[in-house]
Every structure is written in structure tokens, then in C-alpha cells.
Amino acid sequence: MQSDAIVIGAGTVGAAVAYGLARRGLSVLVLDGDDGDYRAARANFGLVWLQGKGMNMPAYQQLTRRSVDLWPEFDAELSALTGIDLQYEHDGGLAFCFGEDGFEQRRLHLQRLHNQLGSEDPDHEMLDRGTLEKLAPKVRFGADVSGASFGRRDGHANPLKLLAALHAGILRHGGVLRSHSAVDKIVPGTQGFTIEIQGGDRFSATRLVIAAGLGSATLAEQVGLHVPLRPQRGQVLVTERVDPLLPLPASGLRQTREGTLMIGATQEETGFNTTTTSEAAAHLGHKTVRLVPALAELTLVRHWAGLRVMTPDSYPVYVQSPTYPGAFVTLCHSGVTLASTHATVIPDAIIAGRLPSILDPFHHRRFDVPKAA
Amino acid sequence: MTSVDLLIVGAGPAGMAAAVQARRFGLDVLVVDDQPAPGGQIWRSVETVAAAPRGKILGQAYQAGKPLADAFRASGVRYQPGTQLWQIEPGFRAFVTRDRQASTIEARSVILATGAQERPVPFAGWTLPGVLTVGAAQILLKSSGQIPEKPVWIAGSGPLPLLYLVQLLRAGGKIAGYLDTTPPGRRRAALPHLAKALGAAGDLIKGLAWMGMLRKARVPIVRHVADIEAIGSERIESLMYRTRTGQEKTVPADVLLVHEGVIPSIHGALALGCAVAWRDDQDCYAPVLDPWGESSQAGIFVAGDGAGIAGAQAASLRGELAALRVAVTLGRASEQAAAEAAKPIRRKLDRQLALRPFLDALFKPRPEIFAPSDATIVCRCEEVTAGDIRAMADVGRPGPNQVKAFTRAGMGPCQGRQCGYTVTQILAAAEGRTAQEVGFYRIRPPLKPVTLGELASLDRREKVS
Amino acid sequence: MFRKLHEPEGAITVYVDGIAASAEPGESIAAVLLRAAPHWSRTTPVTQSKRAPYCMMGVCFECLAIVDGIASVQTCLTLVRDGMRIERQHGKRSLSA
Numbered sequence: 001m002q003s004d005a006i007v008i009g010a011g012t013v014g015a016a017v018a019y020g021l022a023r024r025g026l027s028v029l030v031l032d033g034d035d036g037d038y039r040a041a042r043a044n045f046g047l048v049w050l051q052g053k054g055m056n057m058p059a060y061q062q063l064t065r066r067s068v069d070l071w072p073e074f075d076a077e078l079s080a081l082t083g084i085d086l087q088y089e090h091d092g093g094l095a096f097c098f099g100e101d102g103f104e105q106r107r108l109h110l111q112r113l114h115n116q117l118g119s120e121d122p123d124h125e126m127l128d129r130g131t132l133e134k135l136a137p138k139v140r141f142g143a144d145v146s147g148a149s150f151g152r153r154d155g156h157a158n159p160l161k162l163l164a165a166l167h168a169g170i171l172r173h174g175g176v177l178r179s180h181s182a183v184d185k186i187v188p189g190t191q192g193f194t195i196e197i198q199g200g201d202r203f204s205a206t207r208l209v210i211a212a213g214l215g216s217a218t219l220a221e222q223v224g225l226h227v228p229l230r231p232q233r234g235q236v237l238v239t240e241r242v243d244p245l246l247p248l249p250a251s252g253l254r255q256t257r258e259g260t261l262m263i264g265a266t267q268e269e270t271g272f273n274t275t276t277t278s279e280a281a282a283h284l285g286h287k288t289v290r291l292v293p294a295l296a297e298l299t300l301v302r303h304w305a306g307l308r309v310m311t312p313d314s315y316p317v318y319v320q321s322p323t324y325p326g327a328f329v330t331l332c333h334s335g336v337t338l339a340s341t342h343a344t345v346i347p348d349a350i351i352a353g354r355l356p357s358i359l360d361p362f363h364h365r366r367f368d369v370p371k372a373a
Numbered sequence: 374m375t376s377v378d379l380l381i382v383g384a385g386p387a388g389m390a391a392a393v394q395a396r397r398f399g400l401d402v403l404v405v406d407d408q409p410a411p412g413g414q415i416w417r418s419v420e421t422v423a424a425a426p427r428g429k430i431l432g433q434a435y436q437a438g439k440p441l442a443d444a445f446r447a448s449g450v451r452y453q454p455g456t457q458l459w460q461i462e463p464g465f466r467a468f469v470t471r472d473r474q475a476s477t478i479e480a481r482s483v484i485l486a487t488g489a490q491e492r493p494v495p496f497a498g499w500t501l502p503g504v505l506t507v508g509a510a511q512i513l514l515k516s517s518g519q520i521p522e523k524p525v526w527i528a529g530s531g532p533l534p535l536l537y538l539v540q541l542l543r544a545g546g547k548i549a550g551y552l553d554t555t556p557p558g559r560r561r562a563a564l565p566h567l568a569k570a571l572g573a574a575g576d577l578i579k580g581l582a583w584m585g586m587l588r589k590a591r592v593p594i595v596r597h598v599a600d601i602e603a604i605g606s607e608r609i610e611s612l613m614y615r616t617r618t619g620q621e622k623t624v625p626a627d628v629l630l631v632h633e634g635v636i637p638s639i640h641g642a643l644a645l646g647c648a649v650a651w652r653d654d655q656d657c658y659a660p661v662l663d664p665w666g667e668s669s670q671a672g673i674f675v676a677g678d679g680a681g682i683a684g685a686q687a688a689s690l691r692g693e694l695a696a697l698r699v700a701v702t703l704g705r706a707s708e709q710a711a712a713e714a715a716k717p718i719r720r721k722l723d724r725q726l727a728l729r730p731f732l733d734a735l736f737k738p739r740p741e742i743f744a745p746s747d748a749t750i751v752c753r754c755e756e757v758t759a760g761d762i763r764a765m766a767d768v769g770r771p772g773p774n775q776v777k778a779f780t781r782a783g784m785g786p787c788q789g790r791q792c793g794y795t796v797t798q799i800l801a802a803a804e805g806r807t808a809q810e811v812g813f814y815r816i817r818p819p820l821k822p823v824t825l826g827e828l829a830s831l832d833r834r835e836k837v838s
Numbered sequence: 839m840f841r842k843l844h845e846p847e848g849a850i851t852v853y854v855d856g857i858a859a860s861a862e863p864g865e866s867i868a869a870v871l872l873r874a875a876p877h878w879s880r881t882t883p884v885t886q887s888k889r890a891p892y893c894m895m896g897v898c899f900e901c902l903a904i905v906d907g908i909a910s911v912q913t914c915l916t917l918v919r920d921g922m923r924i925e926r927q928h929g930k931r932s933l934s935a
Binding site: 407408409414455473490491500502508509510512517521545607754755785787790791 | 840864866891900
């Protein structure tokens with residue numbers, strides 16, 4: 001089978017790129033793995049988020065900012081096409097602060113980020129406790145909550161609806177989605193690439209996108225790219241449904257449209273291990289009760305652990321193979337926020353055969369710099 | 374933190390027998406159970422009810438549970454009823470909640486004796502108030518001494534509906550009718566296993582006697598019912614049934630009780646990473662166990678119906694075997710002594726197990742159970758229909774966990790206990806694969822509900838300020 | 839929907855949505871709910887459809903109700919106590935947070 005493009009990976013990143021390619025009229029084949037794969041896309045928290053991100057990497061702040069700004073249009077088109085409501089809201093977002101020190105640290109952190117970006121109008125403001133209470137009248141905050149930072153570009157969406165809509169969008173634009181198709185071998189040829197999946201079936205395309213999350217490193221080697229990756233475990237708690245309580249999503253706590261509260265997420269260097277731990281549950285539970293004591297009575301319904309796709313500096317990798325032009329690697333751990341970019345800017349670049357200069361800082365060669373002794 | 378040699382989860386036949394056996398070797402044993410009193414489902418409230426007038430209604434097999442419950446109480450075991458276990462971590466550390474207090478238990482070995490649940494049977498209207506399982510009605514009879522107020526409809530297959538009908542007759546209850554869903558040909562299919570089953574002939578004779586009693590009492594019995602629908606707005610008001618010969622009837626109904634066999638409760642074993650294997654003979658997964666009941670996770674044993682459906686007597690015997698092995702691994706018994714002690718237990722167990730192929734063939738679930746109509750709710754918690762699941766199967770070839778992510782089936786408080794097998798079977802049918810190939814939901818803690826406050830109380834990183 | 843076979847021994851009183859109901863020590867709240875019209879325990883958070891105790895052994899979560907102010911209690915696993923206040927649970931629980 002011959003296509004214009006093959007995308008390896010139907011997670012939030014791969015599906016967004018494939019959707020964007022199909023949307024531009026390419027014939028696209030998406031190869032997906034199995035039900036039991038690691039699948040960061042299934043464990044996502046669902047923030048469409050800017051505040052606090054991109055320390056010492058202004059290009060990432062810019063990319064994120066741009067992506068967040070592209071989201072309303074991206075959401076409108078995708079939901080109209082598929083009839084799937086992504087439950088996207090963008091009325092701003094909060095990061096809660098504990099104690100005066102916590103408040104001051106948060107203020108300084110965001111100030112520094114703002115200075116690094118160098119734009120004139122800050123995207124955030126600090127809210128003292130009184131202002132926060134007015135903003136969230138139904139919430140009685142814990143005694144040591146000192147306030148919050150408010151990011152006006154922030155928002156959230158249902159990450160599973162997003163993924164389902166991207167899959168539906170791919171199909172609507174004539175793309176093909178194949179699961180149980182873990183890739184065995186990439187064979188670069190003169191006219192493109194031949195992909196062999198487990199079981200022996202082969203597929204060919206002129207362009208190839210590797211977006212297989214943590215499975216990408218070994219695939220990238222086959223097109224001459226060495227991309228260092230590691231898993232970082234994040235554990236998330238989900239409660240039973242409650243009446244609307246939180247007016248805005250917050251870093252580490254958001255109420256879904258269904259009414260459940262999502263609480264997260266840990267950052268743990270535990271390798272390829274997706275077990276959940278009671279220690280993390282206790283810690284996340286404690287953090288939440290400290291924030292809003294009345295949440296203590298809520299029942300935990302689900303607890304999961306997912307693996308973030310982490311690069312050494314945690315920022316994305318967008319690169320085209322110099323040895324085998326037409327082969328691209330797209331990797332990141334903020335697949336929801338960046339989905340709007342992945343569905344537009346990246347596919348355009350893949351079609352053009354050249355990544356735009358704004359993505360230069362995301363070349364994986366940045367990891368090759370020898371460490372200072 | 375409590376620290377014990379052996380933690381037993383469940384105080385039914387297997388859990389109680391394991392505890393009694395383990396105490397004989399001087400093990401420090403803690404039994405946690407979410408029910409308020411020992412006995413499990415089969416012997417619910419047996420301590421108080423066996424000698425009461427209700428004990429007679431329930432019959433000898435029920436009253437037979439009393440001596441084991443007495444032995445359990447006298448064994449010196451530590452027992453925590455009303456306790457829900459929501460996680461076990463390697464080592465082992467178990468996390469439980471009782472009276473809204475969370476606590477941690479350290480144990481050197483664990484026996485999961487969590488028993489069985491009735492096989493979920495989705496059909497149109499099965500979520501309406503007034504539709505219950507036969508097991509639920511029997512629990513109400515045992516623990517509360519209550520029966521349906523008006524003539525009750527019972528639909529299903531297997532020994533339990535027959536037993537309950539007989540108990541209901543003894544209690545003076547009124548029966549509207551029994552809709553027997555056993556398909557034709559099952560007796561012929563079961564016949565080859567009959568000779569082997571005769572070792573436990575007592576149980577077979579009992580089954581025949583029950584049928585005789587129903588006939589004598591002129592209980593209306595409709596055979597080969599293929600399709601049932603409960604109809605009503607706020608509760609069941611009537612029911613429609615259709616037989617395989619096309620006979621269709623709608624009748625008024627106040628209470629409808631359903632039962633299509635039982636399946637092992639495997640959520641605990643799955644969450645602990647114990648290997649499970651599909652059992653074609655019982656149409657369910659069961660943990661992979663060695664002859665002592667030890668799972669693929671060393672130190673974790675599964676005993677009782679949770680190890681595969683075999684009934685109360687087999688459950689007690691399996692509990693004893695598991696406890697023997699625990700005694701050996703903890704250095705309280707020699708391999709030889711355990712092997713010797715196990716011999717008579719295994720002989721009795723073999724006799725019990727010999728009955729199963731006959732019963733499994735006779736009461737094999739009818740195929741309709743696994744193929745509900747598109748409009749039928751499959752996931753009761755999140756109200757996801759069979760059609761929703763099939764629509765997912767049309768998009769690519771996903772597995773149960775992808776379907777869960779996209780439809781929310783299995784995401785509610787019951788954690789897939791009511792929809793897991795149905796989702797697996799619908800996907801298997803849609804994709805032309807076997808249920809074994811399709812697999813099951815990934816089961817994670819919490820196994821039972823726990824509140825954020827209970828969790829927070831266990832946080833050792835920072836003290837509550 | 840259900841009736842007791844015998845007069846409750848040492849009967850106690852519980853309140854279901856404010857209405858007094860007779861109960862017997864040792865029985866579950868769900869058993870009482872099946873005797874007290876209108877015989878349902880909760881409405882679902884998804885479509886507000888009515889649900890009543892179904893499995894009676896803690897695996898279906900249909901019998902959730904508010905007991906002495908605490909929501910989402912599995913009433914089939916909780917025994918009655920004299921003076922207990924039971925409320926049927928409507929849809930999503932609300933928090934007094």
C-alpha cells in the first residue's frame with residue numbers, strides 16, 4: 001500500500017500531525033500499536049496551558065503561546081468536522097500558592113519567564129487570597145492558601161475527546177488508521193520509505209513521521225537520528241462526579257465537564273514502570289485536602305500512572321533526518337497544548353519539506369553539546 | 374501499622390477455612406472483609422440465622438456454614454469486618470478503610486478469598502428499579518428476612534434460581550413464573566460429563582429434588598427463553614419475554630430477578646499483576662495458580678471461587694490448601710507434613726471439581742448474554758450502550774482500554790465489574806477474535822472506594838498543617 | 839417492593855428522606871430502601887435515571903445514598919443504626935466546599 005505520508009503513532013501528537021496532513025489533502029496512513037502500550041495520550045491531564053512553562057527556553061514559551069492562540073480555531077474546525085465536543089474552555093487558568101513564600105516564589109518565577117520572553121504585556125497576574133475567593137465563590141480554600149497566579153491565555157479540554165476527534169478527523173479527511181500495527185522496520189529507499197510492521201505487512205510512503213512517543217527513539221535511529229528519550233511517570237487521581245465547583249482549571253487540579261475532579265500529577269523518574277503507588281495517592285490526596293478541605297469527603301474513583309515522553313531538557317524535538325529527507329521526528333510531552341501547532345504548522349512544514357526557522361531551537365542536536373566539566 | 378504473617382481478604386468459605394488452617398500452625402492471621410459478618414455471600418448472616426426459623430427456609434447447605442463460622446471465631450484469628458481493601462503493594466503492604474479510617478497492614482503473605490459475583494447480564498431495562506439479581510434477593514432473605522412483596526418473576530439459568538425458588542416457596546413467597554433461559558441441547562452437551570460427576574451425586578439429586586418441588590407447587594415455568602426486556606419508566610412495570618420458538622408475551626411485573634451463573638472476582642488479582650487465563654469452560658478469566666493456589670506473584674494466593682467457580686465446599690478446601698502452603702513458606706510446617714496433610718484435602722477437592730464439567734456444560738451462558746442489542750446499556754455507571762461500544766469497534770481495531778478511554782465505559786465507581794466482560798465479548802465478536810485475544814480492562818487501585826481525606830491521612834511526606 | 843417475613847426484633851427507626859421507617863438491627867440500609875416507597879436509592883449523574891439496589895453485595899454501586907450527611911455511601915454494605923438519616927442521592931453529589 002502506497003500513501004503520501006505514513007505517521008507512526010496515533011497518540012495525541014501523531015494523530016494531530018496526521019489529521020493536519022490529511023486536512024491538506026495528503027493520503028495518510030497512521031500506524032498504531034496495541035491496547036496495552038504505554039500511551040501517554042490516555043493518561044493526559046488535559047490542560048491547554050501557557051503559564052509557568054519554558055524557563056530558559058524562550059522559543060518554547062513562544063511556541064506554546066502561539067499554540068494556545070491557535071486553539072480556538074483548531075477546536076472550532078475539528079469539532080465542526082467530527083461532531084465531537086472537545087469540551088474546550090479558555091477563560092484562563094490558576095496556579096494556587098501556599099503561604100506568603102509560595103506566593104512570592106510564584107510571582108518571581110513568572111516574572112522571570114516574562115522577562116525572558118520580552119513581550120510587553122504579561123500573560124499573567126498574581127491574585128491575592130481575597131481576589132481568588134471572589135473568583136471562585138463556591139470554594140472554601142484551606143487556611144494556608146495565599147492566592148494564585150492567573151494565566152489569561154490558559155484553558156483546558158478533554159484530552160480523550162481530543163484524541164477521539166483527531167482520529168475521526170483523520171478518517172473524515174480520507175486517512176487510514178491501523179491499530180495492532182507496531183512497526184518493526186523502516187527501510188529508506190530512493191522514492192521514500194517502506195515500513196514493515198509486526199506480522200510482516202509492508203506499507204510505503206514518500207514522507208514519514210515518527211510520533212511514537214517513547215517508542216520513537218529506536219525508530220528514529222533507523223532514519224539516522226539519535227534522539228535521547230526517557231519516561232517520566234505521572235500519577236493522576238480522579239474523583240467521583242460533583243456539581244460544578246471550580247470555575248477555572250488549575251495546575252494540578254481541574255474539574256471536567258462530566259464533573260469529576262482530576263488531581264495530579266507526580267513527576268517520578270522510575271523508568272518504564274506504570275504501576276500506581278499508595279504513596280503518590282496519599283500525597284496527591286493531602287495536597288488537595290490542604291487546598292480545599294471539603295474535598296476530603298470525595299471518593300476516589302480512578303488512579304492511573306502514565307509515562308511522559310521526556311527529552312533531556314524536557315522540551316520538544318522537531319527534526320527532519322538529514323540522511324533521509326522526508327523523515328521527520330515529532331516528540332513532546334505537552335501534546336494537548338501543542339495539538340493546534342501539530343495540526344497546522346508541522347504538517348505545512350512536512351509538506352514543504354522544510355521545518356520553519358522558528359522550530360530551529362527544537363532540533364535534537366542541542367543535546368549533543370558536551371557537558372561542561 | 375498492623376503487621377501479620379498472613380493477610381486473608383474475604384471471610385467466606387475459603388477465607389474462613391484458610392484462617393482456621395493457618396491458625397493451627399500458629400500463624401498470626403488477619404482477615405479483612407467488606408461484609409459485616411463472616412460467611413461470605415453463600416453463608417451470609419449464618420451465625421445469627423442458621424438456628425432461626427429462616428435457617429430452615431434457607432436449607433441444610435446454608436446451615437452447614439455455621440460450624441465453620443464458629444471454628445473461625447474460635448481460632449484466635451484477628452478479624453476486621455466492614456473493611457474495604459483498596460490496594461496491595463509489593464512487600465506486602467495492604468491499604469484498607471474501616472469506619473472511614475484508612476490504615477496500612479504489613480503482611481508476609483496474602484490469600485485473596487474474594488469469591489465470586491453474578492455474571493452481569495445486560496438486557497433492555499436491566500437498570501430499572503425492581504430488577505435485581507437472584508443473588509441479591511437471596512442475600513435479602515438471608516440477612517434481612519425479606520422477600521418480594523408481590524408475585525416475582527425469575528429469569529435465568531443455573532442452580533441458584535432453582536434454589537431460591539425453593540426457598541421462596543418455603544418462605545411462603547409468591548412466584549409469578551420462572552423464565553428458564555437454558556437453551557435447548559444443554560442437557561445433551563452435559564451428558565458426557567455425567568459419569569464423572571456422580572462422585573458428587575448428592576448435589577445432582579438435590580437439583581432434581583428442587584425441580585420436583587417446583588412442579589408440585591405448580592410454579593409456571595417457561596423453557597428456552599431467549600430474550601427478556603424490562604419495561605417501565607421509573608421502575609419495572611412489565612416484562613416481555615421471547616422463547617426460541619418465537620412465543621412472545623408481555624406480562625405485568627413488580628420485581629424481576631435475573632441470574633446467569635457466577636464468575637470469579639478477579640479485580641484484586643488483576644490489580645496485583647497476577648497472571649490470568651481465559652477459561653472456555655466457564656467463559657471468564659481466572660488466575661493462573663499452582664496446586665496450592667499460589668499465583669504468578671510469589672506470596673499471593675487465590676482461594677475459593679475467585680480461583681475459578683467450584684462452589685462452597687471446594688472453596689473451603691482450597692482455602693485449607695493455600696494456608697498449608699503459607700505455613701511452609703513461613704517456616705511453620707515442613708514440605709513433607711504439608712504434602713501429607715494436603716492428601717485428604719485434595720481427594721475431597723477432586724470429588725467437588727469432578728462435578729464442575731457437568732454443571733459448566735449444563736449451564737453454559739447462552740450466547741445472547743454477550744451480544745446485547747445496540748440500545749442496551751452495557752456500562753451501568755456511565756450509561757454507555759452496546760451500540761456505543763460497537764461504534765468504537767468500527768473505528769480501527771481497538772482493545773478494551775482504548776474503548777474505555779473513548780466511551781467512558783468502565784470508568785465509573787464499579788470499575789468495570791458490571792461491563793468488563795460484555796465489552797470484551799462485543800469487541801471479540803466485532804473483530805472476529807477470541808475473548809482471550811481481546812483481553813480485559815487494565816485494573817488498578819483503588820479496588821474499593823476510598824476518599825481523598827482517607828488517602829491524605831496516610832501521607833507521610835508532610836504532616837497536615 | 840419487598841416485605842419482611844417477620845416482625846423486626848428490637849425494631850429501630852431510621853429516616854428515609856425524612857420519613858420514619860422501621861428497621862431491624864443487623865440489616866443493611868439497602869434492605870430498608872427496598873421496603874420504603876418509592877424504592878429507589880439514587881439517580882445517575884449522567885441522565886438522572888433512577889436506580890435501586892441491584893447486587894446487594896457491593897459490586898454494582900447502584901445503592902449509593904447519603905447517610906447522615908455523607909454522600910455516595912454503599913448502602914448494601916452499611917448496617918442500619920437507630921436514628922440514622924438516609925437521603926436518596928440525586929445526580930452528581932454536591933459539596934458544601
